[in-house]
Amino acid sequence: MSGLTTLGAVGAVWLDGALVEPGEATLSVLSFGLHNAFCVFEGIRVHSGRPFAVAMHAQRLCDSAHEIGMSLPWTAPQIVAAVDTAVAAAGFTQAYVRPVAWLGDERIGIDGSGTTVHLAIGVVRWPESPASRPPLRLGLSRWTRPAPTMAPVGAKTSASYLVGSLALSQARADGYDDALLLDHRGYLAEATGANIFLVRGGELVTPIADTFLDGITRRTVLRLAADAGLPVRVERVTLDDLAAADEVFLTGTASGVAAVGHAAGTDYPADRPVTELLRGRYLDLVHAHRTRTGSEEASCTRSA
Incomplete structure (x- = not known):
């Protein structure tokens, strides 16, 4: 995951x-x-x-x-x-x-x-993740995501992933599949290598990507949710919000859309209609299209 x-x-x-x-x-x-x-x-x-x-x-x-x-x-x-x-x-x-x-x-x-x-x-x-994979169990890490003044949080650098690796190692040692990290202010940020979404009352909620990478799968799922007519909020998310959610799922390139069954002490119901809807639409999309989104004239040789 x-x-x-x-x-x-x-x-x-x-x-x-x-x-x-x-x-x-x-x-x-x-x-x-x-x-x-x-x-x-x-x-x-x-x-x-x-x-x-x-x-x-x-x-x-x-x-x-x-x-x-x-x-x-x-x-x-x-x-x-x-x-x-x-x-x-x-x-x-x-x-x-x-x-x-x-x-x-x-x-x-x-x-x-x-x-x-x-x-x-x-x-x-890298085989496709099975549809029957069990929901993930997430612990809460003692590590936090750095502030934007401490690291280039919007860049996908090897340095940025050390914290995630440390958090994942501890989570696995504690019997979890993955870990959740807070940001420097105490708000929910992400998992060790994936973005997080909450569902409450049919509404989709995800944290503001200002201390972590705005994942391409995250952006894709936000677009799919809008296309499906699901109300979406991008805002600060607290641990209380996490505990009150009806569904929780993670998104990432390696795993796509992955259901969460337990996070930071809260168990979630086995019925996950929004998660399954978005997972199905995501799989339909990635198998049907070769996306060429982005500027074809963009250059990597800009001055620093």
């Missing part, structure tokens, strides 16, 4: 402009990105042989790089083309694609200026 727990078969790797054998796709142990978390990445699902929302993911990779001052020498359309090349080479019907960009090994220390930007795109086999 909250990340790739077991790496599937690696079907293809694209590295710095060309396909390479997966076993030969390596990076230096002195890479600046490895030591200083100067790295941005994306996760893209392949459904029925097609990468979903690939243009949106490519643009977000560019935006994340720009946010931390990394100038990618590839445009968003070039990244889309590279993803398509890697997916075709892998030949998987259902897969997960990981584009990742980092700074190289030209220097060590804190200053990364003068280092080379690298981009890799890996494709691994």
